[in-house]
Amino acid sequence: MIEATGLTKRYGAKTAVYNLSFQVRSGAVTGFLGPNGSGKSTTMRMILGLDDPSAGRVTIGGQPYRQLTNAPRRVGALLDAKAVHGGRSARQHLLCLAQLSGIPARRVDEVLGVVGLQDVASRRSKGFSLGMGQRLGIAGALLGDPEVLLFDEPVNGLDPEGILWVRNLMRKLASEGRTVFVSSHLMSEMALTADHLIVIGRGQLLADMSVKDFIARNSTAHATVRTPDDAGMREKLSKALSEAGGLVQPEQDGALRVTGLELPRISDLAHEIDVRLWELSPHQASLEEAYMRMTSGAVDYRSTQDPRQGLQQPAPHPQQGYQQAGYPPQGQYPQGGYPPAGYQQQAPAGWGQPPVQQAPQQQYAQPPAQPYAQPYGQQPAGPPPQPYAATTAAPAQPPVAPVAPVAPAPPAAPAAPPVVPPTAPSLNKSDSEDAR
Template identity: 70%
Template structure:
């Protein structure tokens, strides 16, 4: 299992990750999502001991990575498929890793077969395509037959067959009881591969829940209704009846109606009572991509001018208002110590609603804090919360 508690990483005045707490449990594929610059790579580097956290801790198998005995046999990772000596063959690259970790040479040939590189095992890796490099990186992660696996964009450069193979591999590894942590920007793959999602934005936790719950919590399901296009009066008649019944009706460019607030049987009954013929009555459930876009609208750093013209700079239109990105000073060493339960924070903290990522009016009752403990904001927050080289 991977567990992070109050994880924070600063690079000078820039904060890449702030007060991040989560658990990655065995037996499931956990997707790690977030926009570019969100801090995903920095978080993975801290998990693997490549970067030291400014505050907080992260453990793998119950201990910091550097204290895990015989770590290559416990933890496997693919962070950068290009981190290979180009003059070595695929087999020699894996063989050198095996010798450093006391892994038998026969295991090298086994993983080459698993990733499908047995036919090119003697070729120098500098001549590999991007997809072949990814397969070699996955082979290196599997070399020690570890119980914990981390993959950063594992399907990058793979063809459809390779993507399907990686998908099945991740599911198989999780089914064996292993901990599988996968970072990816391909929402379509995460929707069919991941069981659980951890979503971060600008270094802070946005969501930690199952894929099904994530889509349900960040989507607005609706019914699509279509009447005969030759009879516009029926469309108007149905729209009036649905509105009177308490539904919200919007017109779509193709002439259909988008209805929210009413169940499909109720829409059908209202159409029948109004003597309106229906050509279509179908439910629409948001995809993972739609739910993700809704959740992270306020955490995207880079926008084209076309996005701004389209109004995508206004997350409030999706019912999401990002929390203020104010990061207090934290100690350079040791734990970040949250206040004990029931204790008052050191300074004024705004109220937070049941949805910690939705805006709430000052003084609103019945509110509680999100999972991360509240802290007092400083006089001025850092202007840039990302590190281009490591945080994404």
């Protein structure tokens, strides 16, 4: 059993844990909940003797952790799955822990099989994924077959199969009479795994009770009532339920949310006023709803709405593909919703060039918009082609002069003939004599 009495921890001017008292009983899975920065990790470090409390004390089986005989065989813990030498394999890491605690080497292969890492036992841990690192950390906690186990976020990085495995492992360990203390932010997992809850906020105790009692005390049950799609029947039933002392709130899907009346009473009232019911179901709040309601005043980090939300970049032009930042939002351009001709001069080199011709029979279609005052390129003659698609057509006819056409690029200069270096003239015998 773990027992904390008046536990307090200060770091300079900041108080991480203040006057915290609780008990973690054996034979059950105790969930340790709280918002980020509430002091959960600090509390678990003080339980394991890694941090000294500023006031109060915490004991395991009546003794502080540092006074336990052969503590690794009595207490197993996973606080940081990354606390592994990356150059060591999984087997070497566990073998080091076993030798330091006097645990037989054969236990290493046993726990590797328990956590499912027997096939990668010889691989270096620096190549492990987050989930594999979590499994290795759990193996280290189970190495000494301890009676007390502490886990900080044990399912972080695990896939659904791994989460189910951890859930079953926790419950199996608790059924053997061990003390299991688990910190997690996954409310859905705590609802399925934990038997008891300890909830803290800003370093102080908020709740110490069973999961069932925690949900009942921090939530309000209500009934969902649905009538035929007739506004008259809904209003008639709402009036009767309100007069009977119930709180009626309409839902967006047409149902009624009724609080303060039991289901049999709602059914009797509907029968008395001759209103048919299509649905009458109870709703019990989840652990997440109850947790959010209790800790709403103890959250230090709250998100706000992004002030730039909705100010995304305008859609690119269908032909030119403009993506340069700084254009005004689409719809503010004077012509058809696209940038005017002046933007073409501001674009980087190569952006304003016409598309490369794919084949003699290929021609680019123009978007179904009104004619541009300053078109981006040569417009083909004839009927407008299909929007935003390349079409195969007969050889293009001579184009009709468009409005303000863009001058075509000057033709490339013909390649210059290769320069042949001069060679020395060949001299016969007579020429050589004259040359002398």
